[in-house]
Amino acid sequence: xxxxxxxxxxxxxxxxxxxxxxxxxxxxxxxxxxxxxxxxxxxxxxxxxxxxxxxxxxxxxxxxxxxxxxxxxxxxxxxxxxxxxxxxxxxxxxxxxxxxxxxxxxxxxxxxxxxxxxxxxxxxxxxxxxxxxxxxxxxxxxxxxxxxxxxxxxxxxxxxxxxxxxxxxxxxxxxxxxxxxxxxxxxxxxxxxxxxxxxxxxxxxxxxxxxxxxxxxxxxxxxxxxxxxx
Numbered sequence: 319x320x321x322x323x324x325x326x327x328x329x330x331x332x333x334x335x336x337x338x339x340x341x342x343x344x345x346x347x348x349x350x351x352x353x354x355x356x357x358x359x360x361x362x363x364x365x366x367x368x369x370x371x372x373x374x375x376x377x378x379x380x381x382x383x384x385x386x387x388x389x390x391x392x393x394x395x396x397x398x399x400x401x402x403x404x405x406x407x408x409x410x411x412x413x414x415x416x417x418x419x420x421x422x423x424x425x426x427x428x429x430x431x432x433x434x435x436x437x438x439x440x441x442x443x444x445x446x447x448x449x450x451x452x453x454x455x456x457x458x459x460x461x462x463x464x465x466x467x468x469x470x471x472x473x474x475x476x477x478x479x480x481x482x483x484x485x486x487x488x489x490x491x492x493x494x495x496x497x498x499x500x501x502x503x504x505x506x507x508x509x510x511x512x513x514x515x516x517x518x519x520x521x522x523x524x525x526x527x528x529x530x531x532x533x534x535x536x537x538x539x540x541x542x543x544x545x546x547x548x
Contacts, residue, residue, distance in 0.1 A: 320357050323376060324532045328385035330354075330363070331523075333534040336374040336515045343371070354379060367393065370484070372499065372516025375402070375534040376523045388528065393481065398525040402476040402486060403536050405517035406495040407510045409464060409472035416444040416462040418489040421455035422482050429502065430484045432492045439492065446493050458482045460489045466542055470510045471498060473542050475521075486518065 324331035334340070338350045354363045364380040366389045380386035392398050410416060423433040432439070433455035434448040441447075459479040466473040472495075476486050487503045490496055496504030499513035506512070519540065524531030536542055 320354065323534055324530065328380065328382040329389075329529075330358075330379040330381055331532045332377045332379065334369050334374055334377040334520075336372050336519075336537075339371040340365075340368055340377075350377075366390065367481075369520060370487075370516065370518070373402075373518045373520060374515075374537065375520030376400075376532050377520070378523065378529075378532075392525050392528050396479065396481075397528060398523065400478060400520060401522040402478070403519045403521045403540055403542065404474050404476055404486065404490065405471050405498045405513065405540055406474055406490050407471055407498060407504070407508070408495050409467045410462065410474075410493065410495055412444055412462065412464055414444065414463065417446070418460040418462060418493060419445060419447045420458060420489055420492060421448065421451050422458040422485065422488060423452065423454045423456060430482065430488050432488065436492065441493075456482060458485050458489070460486060468541070473540060 321333040322330065323333055334350055340350050342349045361381055364383065364386040366378040366380050366386060369375065369377055378389065380389060420439065421433045422430050425431040433452045434450060438449040439446055440449050457480055461477040461479065463475045464472050465475055478485055487497055487500055491503040496511055498511050498517040499515050504511045517540065519536055520534065521536060522531060522533045
């Protein structure tokens with residue numbers, strides 16, 4: 319059953335669960351999109367953005383081509399703001415908000431990587447950047463704020479300023495604080511990183527004048543309070 323966060327005549331916002339692929343994958347399991355189509359009773363859903371299989375949280379679905387086109391334009395113009403919550407290994411030493419300014423490029427087997435060498439990542443204050451980049455670099459910037467620190471992990475608010483594939487997962491892994499449960503970019507044999515799911519949740523999306531601010535409560539297991547089981 320779909321958990322509806324918001325609906326009007328041209329837009330549907332859902333709280334996507336973790337562990338369900340948005341579209342059909344090679345596992346053959348029922349995709350989330352198939353569930354959406356079956357429950358909309360004849361209304362054709364149209365994709366606006368994607369969430370990884372392991373990521374939960376706010377998913378926007380257009381119900382008209384006009385709304386889909388308007389939201390796509392807003393996304394391309396970076397007018398749609400997104401905030402994620404993640405549990406990461408360790409705790410970046412930040413006084414306030416940090417910035418990860420590491421351009422990305424496509425790697426092997428549908429993976430993405432920073433467009434440079436790991437040893438060329440430099441930190442100046444609360445900013446991570448590359449000393450030099452390759453010609454195939456694509457701008458990729460994430461804002462980062464720590465809201466809870468524990469013995470082996472911390473809980474972070476992530477605000478991507480660009481929308482590259484796997485941006486948050488790559489950025490956190492390359493600065494040495496991979497997201498817990500991320501077997502693609504982290505080290506699954508590291509006990510500090512083990513978790514029953516990818517600990518990444520799209521918590522809030524909004525765009526002034528275009529889209530109301532829509533929030534998906536964080537799962538209780540993220541450990542920040544005021545949440546719900548998911």
